[in-house]
Amino acid sequence: xxxxxxxxxxxxxxxxxxxxxxxxxxxxxxxxxxxxxxxxxxxxxxxxxxxxxxxxxxxxxxxxxxxxxxxxxxxxxxxxxxxxxxxxxxxxxxxxxxxxxxxxxxxxxxxxxxxxxxxxxxxxxxxxxxxxxxxxxxxxxxxxxxxxxxxxxxxxxxxxxxxxxxxxxxxxxxxxxxxxxxxxxxxxxxxxxxxxxxxxxxxxxxxxxxxxxxxxxxxxxxxxxxxxxxxxxxxxxxxxxxxxxxxxxxxxxxxxxxxxxxxxxxxxxxxxxxxxxxxxxxxxxxxxxxxxxxxxxxxxxxxxxxxxxxxxxxxxxxxxxxxxxxxxxxxxxxxxxxxxxxxxxxxxxxxxxxxxxxxxxxxxxxxxxxxxxxxxxxxxxxxxxxxxxxxxxxxxxxxxxxxxxxxxxxxxxxxxxxxxxxxxxxxxxxxxxxxxxxxxxxxxxxxxxxxxxxxxxxxxxxxxxxxxxxxxxxxxxxxxxxxxxxxxxxxxxxxxxxxxxxxxxxxxxxxxxxx
Numbered sequence: 071x072x073x074x075x076x077x078x079x080x081x082x083x084x085x086x087x088x089x090x091x092x093x094x095x096x097x098x099x100x101x102x103x104x105x106x107x108x109x110x111x112x113x114x115x116x117x118x119x120x121x122x123x124x125x126x127x128x129x130x131x132x133x134x135x136x137x138x139x140x141x142x143x144x145x146x147x148x149x150x151x152x153x154x155x156x157x158x159x160x161x162x163x164x165x166x167x168x169x170x171x172x173x174x175x176x177x178x179x180x181x182x183x184x185x186x187x188x189x190x191x192x193x194x195x196x197x198x199x200x201x202x203x204x205x206x207x208x209x210x211x212x213x214x215x216x217x218x219x220x221x222x223x224x225x226x227x228x229x230x231x232x233x234x235x236x237x238x239x240x241x242x243x244x245x246x247x248x249x250x251x252x253x254x255x256x257x258x259x260x261x262x263x264x265x266x267x268x269x270x271x272x273x274x275x276x277x278x279x280x281x282x283x284x285x286x287x288x289x290x291x292x293x294x295x296x297x298x299x300x301x302x303x304x305x306x307x308x309x310x311x312x313x314x315x316x317x318x319x320x321x322x323x324x325x326x327x328x329x330x331x332x333x334x335x336x337x338x339x340x341x342x343x344x345x346x347x348x349x350x351x352x353x354x355x356x357x358x359x360x361x362x363x364x365x366x367x368x369x370x371x372x373x374x375x376x377x378x379x380x381x382x383x384x385x386x387x388x389x390x391x392x393x394x395x396x397x398x399x400x401x402x403x404x405x406x407x408x409x410x411x412x413x414x415x416x417x418x419x420x421x422x423x424x425x426x427x428x429x430x431x432x433x434x435x436x437x438x439x440x441x442x443x444x445x446x447x448x449x450x451x452x453x454x455x456x457x458x459x460x461x462x463x464x465x466x467x468x469x470x471x472x473x474x475x476x477x478x479x480x481x482x483x484x485x486x487x488x489x490x491x492x493x494x495x496x497x498x499x500x501x502x503x504x505x506x507x508x509x510x511x512x513x514x515x516x517x518x519x520x521x522x523x524x525x526x527x528x529x530x531x532x533x534x535x536x537x538x539x540x541x542x543x544x545x546x547x548x549x550x551x552x553x554x555x556x557x558x559x560x561x562x563x564x565x566x567x568x569x570x571x572x573x574x575x576x577x578x579x580x581x582x583x584x585x
Contacts, residue, residue: 072237073239075107080244087111089112090113092115092120092121096168097237115466119148120491120495127468127469127471129467131449135161136467136470141168143167153192155455156455157225159308169234192229194227195216199233210245212228213228215228256369261382267365272298273299274339276300287316288383290316290395292383294393295392303320304322306454309450311442311447314447316394341380347359402419409583412437414562414583418441418445418569419438419445422442423573426449429478461480466492470501477502479504483543484538509582512536546558555578
């Protein structure tokens with residue numbers, strides 16, 4: 071077989087069987103290989119940022135990487151924003167980037183670029199010199215790296231920059247996957263030292279695999295015993311929450327709010343997390359948001375087994391089988407009257423069925439996270455890296471990964487326009503995605519940040535840079551043009567009816583909430 075087919079057959083044999091694709095000429099032999107291997111599902115997108123965001127959503131829900139298939143440097147460049155988010159989420163992803171045949175590189179053809187430099191910004195593993203005989207083996211190394219936890223914000227993205235001649239030459243042979251290393255265990259000595267510090271003036275800050283249900287149960291048992299607080303970071307990649315599941319506070323976004331939340335904390339225990347830092351620098355505001363008199367102690371690194379560390383800590387304290395606090399199902403009433411982020415959030419929390427997946431982005435959708443912790447069990451996929459345009463693509467990947475679960479994409483009007491090609495893929499694949507667009511006709515977060523500079527009034531020219539009303543965007547018409555039926559609503563009652571209808575029907579739909 072040729073190199074391309076050897077790679078695709080090796081991937082499917084190892085359980086990598088979804089490819090989010092926007093291919094070009096250099097990738098045609100990979101397209102031919104996908105055609106020859108029916109076990110590989112190919113999902114077409116009209117923009118590379120949808121491919122990369124969808125791979126992020128898929129990986130967060132399955133724990134296995136999807137592949138992306140992108141066209142040379144410009145294709146990777148178009149997808150980097152959502153790869154940045156995937157890197158920050160430590161999502162396993164494998165990028166397949168086509169490149170010129172190696173002998174063609176010397177001629178500086180129009181699409182020639184330094185793909186490796188682009189890839190290194192978002193990848194923890196990059197290879198660009200594969201041959202037909204090595205391509206499948208290199209693919210298994212890419213998979214091994216994608217499934218290996220990395221330190222800090224290095225992420226778990228592997229990028230294969232594949233020369234065209236490595237695809238078409240008939241020297242390929244399938245390769246087998248070799249398991250990568252498991253997460254490193256935390257030493258018992260560290261666990262015992264942390265146990266001595268826990269009291270009602272301490273907080274355990276969790277991230278990484280510390281966000282799992284099992285890890286949060288252990289953390290809550292520790293809290294019940296010692297009186298310590300437990301919090302997740304402001305931008306957790308995935309949270310399985312709702313009624314009956316372990317509750318956990320979450321650090322807020324703005325720096326002064328983080329400092330207020332940590333007021334009185336004398337010992338901050340990092341469990342798979344890093345010390346909280348301000349998302350942006352502000353005048354007269356510290357970058358590291360830890361109170362001056364607070365000691366920071368490390369229980370586990372992000373690449374270590376935080377779930378094991380918390381379980382060991384619970385064992386050391388004698389509470390491994392004890393009780394723990396859980397979220398309670400609230401008696402959620404359907405809202406009426408004015409349409410706002412609050413009433414929309416209340417309606418979502420009241421109506422989502424068990425198992426719903428909610429995908430956040432910039433905009434008002436994040437306000438629903440709190441109410442949904444008292445709703446039926448659900449999964450949140452948060453914006454992790456701050457690069458907007460994530461929500462729609464991540465919803466595509468989540469729906470491909472979990473076709474039996476309803477998916478909601480909660481988007482700001484501005485953020486939705488970064489990757490509105492998601493609608494086309496949702497319609498093409500018949501995905502059960504309900505998109506809610508919070509339409510306030512402006513980049514609301516930018517206006518907020520501008521006022522935070524101490525400006526008392528937004529000037530006319532500055533306001534113009536935040537304004538999305540000239541011309542107004544008709545999101546219903548936009549969705550309809552790509553095969554996604556939609557409805558615009560202006561009251562809470564109308565939103566409730568629209569959401570009930572969408573959740574009762576299969577396939578994609580759109581609700582434009584005019585705020």
